[in-house]
Each structure stands twice: as C-alpha cells, then as structure tokens.
Amino acid sequence: MLANQRLEFTGNSNPQLENPHQDSPTHPEPYVISPELKKAVNLAIYLRRPLLLEGDAGCGKTRLASAVAYELGLPLYRWDVRSTTKAQDGLYEYNAILRLHDVQTQNVVQQPPVAPGNAAETDKDEDEERVNRNPANSKHYRKFGALGKAFKLKSCPAVVLIDEIDKADLDFPNDLLTVLDEPWEFKIKETGETIRATYPRKDAKDNVIDCRPIVIITSNKEKGNLPAPFLRRCLYYYVDFPNDKKQLQEIIEKHYKIREKTPPPSALVENAIDRFLSVWNEGGLFKKPGTSEFLDWLKALHTFEPKPYNAAKLKKDESLPYRELLFKLQQDWKKYAKAS
Amino acid sequence: MSSFNPQELITRALIRLRQSGFQLGVSELLAARQALEGGFGETPEELAQTLKILWCHSPSQQSQFDPIWESLQVDSTSKQPEKTPHKKPKPETHQESMEKPPEISSSPPPQDAVTEVKSEPELSSLPIRAPFTPAKTEDTSALQAYYPMNRRSMSYIWRYLRRPVGDGPLNVLDVDATIEQATRQGFYLAPVYRRQERNNAHLLLLLDQNGSMNPFHRFTRDLVETALYESDLQPEKVDVFYFHNVPATSVYKDLYLTEPIALQTVLAACDDRTSILIVSDAGAARGYRELKRIRATTSFLFQLKRHTSLIAWLNPMPKERWIGSSAEIIANLVQMYQMDNNGLSNAIDIVRGQHLHSPF
Numbered sequence: 001m002l003a004n005q006r007l008e009f010t011g012n013s014n015p016q017l018e019n020p021h022q023d024s025p026t027h028p029e030p031y032v033i034s035p036e037l038k039k040a041v042n043l044a045i046y047l048r049r050p051l052l053l054e055g056d057a058g059c060g061k062t063r064l065a066s067a068v069a070y071e072l073g074l075p076l077y078r079w080d081v082r083s084t085t086k087a088q089d090g091l092y093e094y095n096a097i098l099r100l101h102d103v104q105t106q107n108v109v110q111q112p113p114v115a116p117g118n119a120a121e122t123d124k125d126e127d128e129e130r131v132n133r134n135p136a137n138s139k140h141y142r143k144f145g146a147l148g149k150a151f152k153l154k155s156c157p158a159v160v161l162i163d164e165i166d167k168a169d170l171d172f173p174n175d176l177l178t179v180l181d182e183p184w185e186f187k188i189k190e191t192g193e194t195i196r197a198t199y200p201r202k203d204a205k206d207n208v209i210d211c212r213p214i215v216i217i218t219s220n221k222e223k224g225n226l227p228a229p230f231l232r233r234c235l236y237y238y239v240d241f242p243n244d245k246k247q248l249q250e251i252i253e254k255h256y257k258i259r260e261k262t263p264p265p266s267a268l269v270e271n272a273i274d275r276f277l278s279v280w281n282e283g284g285l286f287k288k289p290g291t292s293e294f295l296d297w298l299k300a301l302h303t304f305e306p307k308p309y310n311a312a313k314l315k316k317d318e319s320l321p322y323r324e325l326l327f328k329l330q331q332d333w334k335k336y337a338k339a340s
Numbered sequence: 341m342s343s344f345n346p347q348e349l350i351t352r353a354l355i356r357l358r359q360s361g362f363q364l365g366v367s368e369l370l371a372a373r374q375a376l377e378g379g380f381g382e383t384p385e386e387l388a389q390t391l392k393i394l395w396c397h398s399p400s401q402q403s404q405f406d407p408i409w410e411s412l413q414v415d416s417t418s419k420q421p422e423k424t425p426h427k428k429p430k431p432e433t434h435q436e437s438m439e440k441p442p443e444i445s446s447s448p449p450p451q452d453a454v455t456e457v458k459s460e461p462e463l464s465s466l467p468i469r470a471p472f473t474p475a476k477t478e479d480t481s482a483l484q485a486y487y488p489m490n491r492r493s494m495s496y497i498w499r500y501l502r503r504p505v506g507d508g509p510l511n512v513l514d515v516d517a518t519i520e521q522a523t524r525q526g527f528y529l530a531p532v533y534r535r536q537e538r539n540n541a542h543l544l545l546l547l548d549q550n551g552s553m554n555p556f557h558r559f560t561r562d563l564v565e566t567a568l569y570e571s572d573l574q575p576e577k578v579d580v581f582y583f584h585n586v587p588a589t590s591v592y593k594d595l596y597l598t599e600p601i602a603l604q605t606v607l608a609a610c611d612d613r614t615s616i617l618i619v620s621d622a623g624a625a626r627g628y629r630e631l632k633r634i635r636a637t638t639s640f641l642f643q644l645k646r647h648t649s650l651i652a653w654l655n656p657m658p659k660e661r662w663i664g665s666s667a668e669i670i671a672n673l674v675q676m677y678q679m680d681n682n683g684l685s686n687a688i689d690i691v692r693g694q695h696l697h698s699p700f
Contacts, residue, residue: 006378039380040393046378047371052397096515097531104528170496225492228363231397238399 007157009041009068020073021156023149030258031060031067032242032251040237041068050162050180050215052231055239058290061218064239065161068214075158079146081168087175090147090162094190102135138191147179150213151186151197157210162217166226173230181233184212241290243280248273248294255295264302267311272298275314279326284335289326297325346381347373349412353391356408364395384413488656488680491562491570497685498571501541501615501692508536539572541692542579544610548620549582549595556656559679560619561595581606585620586636603643610647615691617652619679623666624657634666641673652687654679 011033033041041064044051053061069076079090133140150158165173179186185196198211217234219226242248249269256263263269276294279285289297300322301309309321320326320336327333350372358364372381372394381387388409396402510533517532545567547553547560568575581591581601591606593599610616623633644651653676655667662668662676670676675690677683 036389036393039389043375043380043390043393046380047374049371054398097513097518100519100522100528104522107527170492170499225398225490227492232363232365232368234397235393236397237393238402 007045007072009038009045009071011038011067011071015071015073020070021075021158023075023077023158024073025066025070025076027070028258029063029067029070030251030255031063032247032254033064033067037064037237037239040235044216044235045214047235048210048212048214050217050234052165052217052219052226052234052236053239054219054221054236056241056288056290057220058292059239059241060291061239062161062163065159065216068216069159072159074156074214075150075153076161077146077149077158078161078163080163081165081172083167083169085168085172087172087179090145090176091151091179091186091195092145092148092188093143094188095141095143096190098133099135099138099141102133106135139193142188142191147213148186148195151184151195153211154198155209155211158213160213160215162215164220165217166219166221170227173226177230177233180213180215241280241288243277245273245277248277248291251291252295252298264298264308265311268301268308268314269298271311271315272301275320276326279320279336285327285332286329287327287332289328293326297322300325344384346376346387349384349387350376350391353409353412354395356412357395357405360404360408362395362401368395488559488658488678489684491566493681494562494684495566495570497681497688498567498573500685500688501543502539502572503541503613503692504537505540506535506537507540508538510535512536539574540577541573542577542610542614543567543573543691544606544614544616545578545580546587546591546616546618546620547580547582547595548585548618549592549597550584552621552623552625553656555625556621556679559656563619579606579609586633587640588636603640607643607647612648613650613693614648615650616644616648617654617687617691618674619654619656621655621657621667622653622662622670622676624655624662627661627665629664629666629669634669637666637670638673641670650691650693651675652677652690654683654687 011031015028040051043049053064055061065078066076068074144152146160146162150160162176165176183196184199185194187194197213198209200208200210225231242251252263252269252273264272276289276297280288301314304322314321323333323336327336350369354364354369354372372391375381375390375394376387380390388405391409392402392405396405512534514532514534517534518528521532522528545564547564549557549560553560564580567573567578568580581587581593582595582597583591584597587603589604590600590602593601622637623630641651651674653670653674655662655671655676656679657667659678662671667676675687677687
C-alpha cells in the first residue's frame with residue numbers, strides 16, 4: 001500500500017495532480033532528464049535524503065527542482081544562499097524590534113488589545129503579512145524561511161531548493177544537517193514552539209503521508225569541498241553537459257514545445273548543434289559554455305534579426321556569430337575572434 | 341542471477357569502500373538497505389547505480405567505485421562452488437546454437453568455438469604478458485597523493501586565531517539592551533546598537549620557498565590563501581614573507597623571491613602580540629644535518645624571540661623524518677609541528693598564546 005502512495009518523478013513534465021499546491025510552480029519546466037538522474041531524484045524522494053547536485057554552471061542544476069515540483073504538484077520553496085546566510089535563516093526569522101515598537105505604539109494609540117483567546121484561529125494564515133499584530137502574541141512576529149515553510153506543511157511534502165550551498169559560511173552545511181535528520185524538527189526559541197515535519201501520519205483514507213521535505217542542493221564547488229559528514233548524508237549526482245547531438249535536439253524540442261513558440265528551422269538547429277559541439281569538444285576553452293548559453297545562442301540566431309540566421313552560412317562561417325553569448329572569458333573570446 | 345544476494349553484497353561493498361578511504365557509516369548502510377527494500381536494486385546493475393548515487397560524493401569517487409564493485413562480484417561468483425558447474429554447460433549451449441549458422445557461413449567459426457571449449461579444462465601455461473587494463477583518465481590524484489591536510493580544514497583552524505575587539509561599525513542590534521532601555525525609560529525611542537567585533541590578531545607568516553619545499557608549494561599556497569581570504573583574520577593584518585632555506589638579513593615579499601625586504605623592517609612591525617608562523621622543512625625533506633643551517637636558523641630564532649614569544653614552526657615533513665636531520669635540533673629551539681590537522685591546530689594554539697610551554 002505504501003508503494004501505491006509513493007511519489008515518483010517520471011520526467012515527462014505533465015502534472016500528476018489535478019489540483020497542485022498553491023505554491024507549486026505554475027509553468028511547466030522544459031527539462032530533459034537522464035535515466036540516472038531520474039533514479040537519483042526518486043531515490044532522494046524515497047529515502048528523503050538531500051540530493052546534492054554538482055556540475056558546471058548552466059547545465060540545469062537549479063531547474064531540476066522546479067521540474068520535480070511542477071510534475072508532482074508540490075510546493076517549491078527556493079532558498080538562495082549568500083555569503084552571510086546562516087542556517088537559521090532558512091527556518092525562521094524573528095522580528096523582536098517590531099514587537100517592541102508595537103507595544104509602544106499601542107500604548108500611545110490605546111488600541112484595545114486583541115483577546116488572547118483567538119490566537120488559535122490566527123494561526124491559519126501565518127505566511128501573510130500581518131496588519132493586526134498583537135504584541136501579546138509572540139507568534140505574530142515570526143516569519144518562516146524556505147525550510148520552515150516546508151516543515152509546517154501538513155498535507156504534502158515540499159520541494160526545497162537550496163541554491164549554491166558552497167557560497168555560505170563553513171559551518172552552514174553542518175548546521176543544516178542537524179535539521180535535515182531525525183527527528184525532523186526545530187525549535188523557535190522566541191515563542192517556545194517546536195516545528196516538526198508530519199511523518200509518518202495517516203490521513204482520513206488511511207493513506208500514509210510523509211511530509212518531510214524533498215531537499216535539492218546545488219553546489220559549484222567554488223570554495224572547495226563540503227564537509228565529509230554532510231556529504232555522507234547526501235545523495236550525490238554530477239550533472240554533465242549533454243555532449244550528444246540527440247540529447248541537445250531533444251532539449252531544444254521540449255523547450256520550444258513547452259514554451260509554445262515556433263522552433264527554429266531544423267537546418268539551423270542541426271547546424272547550430274554541430275557548430276556548438278565542435279567548439280565544445282575542440283578543447284582549449286577556459287570556461288565551457290553550458291546548456292543555457294546554448295539555448296540563448298540559438299534564440300539569438302533564430303529571432304534576433306528579422307530573418308533567422310542562414311543555416312548554410314553558419315556552417316561555413318569563419319567567425320562565430322553572437323559569440324558574446326557563449327564565451328565569458330577574455331581568452332575564450334579572443335580565440336574565436338580571429339576572422340571577425 | 342540466482343546467486344545475487346544484494347544484502348550480503350551491500351555489506352561487503354561497504355567494508356571494501358571503507359578500506360579504500362570512503363567515509364561511510366552505519367546510517368549509510370541502513371540507507372542502502374532501505375533503498376533496496378524500496379526496489380532500487382533489483383539487478384546487480386541497478387544496485388551498483390544506487391550505491392553510486394548514495395555513497396560516492398565526487399566524480400573521482402565514482403570512478404573508483406566501478407573497479408571495486410567489479411572485484412566484489414568476481415569474488416562472490418568464485419566463492420560459491422555450486423555456481424561453477426552451472427557455468428560450464430553454458431558455453432556448450434552457446435556452441436550448439438552456434439553450430440547451426442556455420443553451415444551457411446564458412447567453417448572457421450565452429451573450429452574456434454571447439455578450441456575454446458577444449459582449452460578450458462586443459463592446463464595451460466600462464467600468459468606471460470599482463471592483461472591490458474586501460475587506465476582511467478579521470479583525475480583521482482587528489483585522493484591518492486600525499487595529502488597532509490585539505491583547504492577546508494586550514495580555513496577552519498585559522499578561525500581559532502582570534503583576538504576579538506569591538507571596534508567595527510556600529511551595526512549589531514542588541515535586542516536585550518534595547519528592551520532593557522525601553523523598560524527603564526518607560527518608552528521606546530530607538531534600538532540600541534553595539535559595535536561589530538573584529539578580529540585584531542596579527543599574523544606573520546614566513547614561508548620557505550623553492551628547493552626541498554617545491555613539493556609542498558601547493559600546501560603553502562593554500563595556507564596563505566586561506567589565511568588571507570577564508571579566515572576571520574583581517575587581510576591587512578596578515579603579513580606573508582618568503583625565504584629560501586633560512587631567513588637571512590632579508591626576506592622576500594613575493595613567492596618568486598625577487599622583492600627583498602630587510603628582516604629588521606618586518607620585525608619592526610611586530611609587537612609582543614604578533615603571531616609568527618614559520619613553514620619550512622628545516623632540512624628534513626632531504627635529511628641533511630648541516631651545522632651552517634642550524635646556526636643560521638638559531639640566530640634567526642633568537643632575533644624573533646626578542647619581539648614575541650608566540651612563535652610556532654610547521655614542518656610539512658612527518659615527524660618520523662625529522663630524526664637525524666637539522667629539523668631534530670631546530671625542534672628543540674621552537675615549537676615544531678608536522679603539517680597536518682593536529683599540527684596546525686597545535687601551532688595556532690601556540691601563536692595565540694595558549695598552552696605556552698616555552699623551552700626557555
């Protein structure tokens with residue numbers, strides 16, 4: 001019975017649920033997934049261990065999370081990590097100064113304080129900006145972060161994307177680890193609450209629901225390795241550039257189909273892929289362009305000028321058109337600038 | 341595939357991988373078992389893929405995994421004697437099915453098949469040439485090379501070198517003080533801010549460059565970079581100078597040893613709270629015991645000690661190799677540690693003024 005209820009990601013960008021969660025992405029995500037990555041995603045969903053994605057920039061690490069969330073109809077909470085981010089920021093923030101401010105202004109204005117009895121009904125729409133805050137209720141001043149929101153869900157799990165984890169402080173992954181493990185809970189010290197992911201729980205129809213978040217983490221390995229205990233807990237997948245003509249073609253097809261735009265003429269697509277892959281495989285590049293750069297480049301070839309770029313000309317051209325889209329380093333840029 | 345016993349295979353794989361330096365624990369074993377129950381390892385190939393996702397955390401680990409997994413499966417088939425009789429009839433059945441097409445094609449294929457079958461039971465001499473095994477092109481050098489400490493632990497340990505002084509910008513909100521002030525005054529005026537704390541520690545790094553230190557340049561470079569950019573130290577409070585073998589009357593500002601600066605000038609900027617860390621093999625890499633070097637180093641160390649006693653020496657050579665070289669004698673004059681996690685953290689303890697047992 002558990003197996004029937006199991007969430008499974010198939011990668012065919014059709015939503016599985018008819019009424020997805022309100023925080024679920026509204027637009028389908030054109031994402032071509034390899035069988036190995038699909039397996040890694042499903043394993044992460046099944047074991048509820050964080051999935052760590054590494055790979056070059058622009059190969060679709062970040063996109064995967066919204067593809068998963070869209071297909072399964074699950075809410076997606078994105079957490080962009082910055083150099084100053086602390087692990088607690090993803091759980092909640094507490095605005096003590098606002099509470100103090102409210103106490104003072106209420107003394108002046110002499111508002112009748114809200115009876116503490118209806119604290120329970122105000123619990124419902126916590127995520128919205130409050131207008132009627134009551135300083136007597138400390139819960140009015142906490143705001144949940146991406147992980148905090150995911151822990152609070154009662155009916156379905158959420159997909160949490162922790163983007164570029166390596167940007168944060170050294171301790172960040174270790175701090176995160178204590179939350180993403182048994183017993184799946186954290187404490188809010190200002191209110192004394194304990195927020196706990198609901199699992200395993202049975203709903204009215206006796207189905208088991210597992211509301212532990214599905215965590216997808218991306219890393220660029222910019223600042224060296226992540227700590228070993230953290231890696232041990234994660235599932236690992238290295239996202240490679242799709243260095244294959246067929247795969248690239250599939251990506252383009254899916255992209256234009258889902259975005260409902262007319263695809264470029266097939267001759268142009270084919271020659272663009274050939275040209276791009278030959279540049280990519282030739283070597284000697286300091287920073288290789290990724291899939292997203294390729295798609296941008298193709299779009300420029302197709303629609304930047306009133307007429308699409310001549311496919312035959314692209315094949316023969318000495319210089320690469322729109323190379324500013326592909327090369328982001330001076331050396332690479334100069335290398336392909338010979339004939340221009 | 342009847343002999344495929346995933347439970348047992350997982351356990352053996354874990355043990356083998358741990359022997360090869362993979363950091364895996366019991367919870368990883370349990371996770372693998374759970375994945376197996378969930379149907380993620382029906383065939384050996386699927387199981388291998390699952391374990392790869394679960395247990396390998398870098399592309400180089402993934403490439404290490406494959407040969408280990410193959411060797412495990414070979415072991416499991418050879419260990420079970422009842423498996424071998426099953427295997428023998430197999431080529432025969434293949435041969436029987438092969439015999440039909442040869443009637444149409446030319447004769448050589450069946451002969452080949454016959455000789456193959458015959459050669460199996462026969463005792464033949466061992467091949468002289470080793471079987472060709474193509475080398476992996478993936479870079480696993482980082483895992484197999486001598487790697488006393490990694491960058492991450494360096495920047496981690498640097499954090500202990502701190503002398504916090506609250507002289508930063510006035511931007512840290514003090515919630516407790518704000519509330520206290522409001523209650524005392526009876527009304528709330530403005531939040532109370534504290535000054536940001538800054539690390540006021542001053543570090544002088546003296547690095548031996550070139551010659552016997554060549555193999556360790558990677559580590560000294562990491563040490564400098566982590567101290568400058570990935571630690572709590574303020575970059576302007578980290579002074580890095582280079583020397584060759586022994587710091588003489590002048591040291592160098594750059595690692596190519598082209599911009600000299602007088603040692604006196606460098607030391608003039610030091611006070612008794614400056615932490616001095618010297619990184620050199622002290623002759624241990626080549627095992628020399630040179631009186632000249634020891635003398636020069638001694639006079640240099642005495643000169644340093646006039647300014648500060650927070651001096652430690654990091655030696656990239658392991659301690660066993662110091663014996664008999666000049667390093668052994670120099671280690672008596674200054675706190676010398678080998679360059680690994682423990683060594684660096686001990687050295688940092690010394691240069692921040694803790695557990696100071698000076699030999700003098």
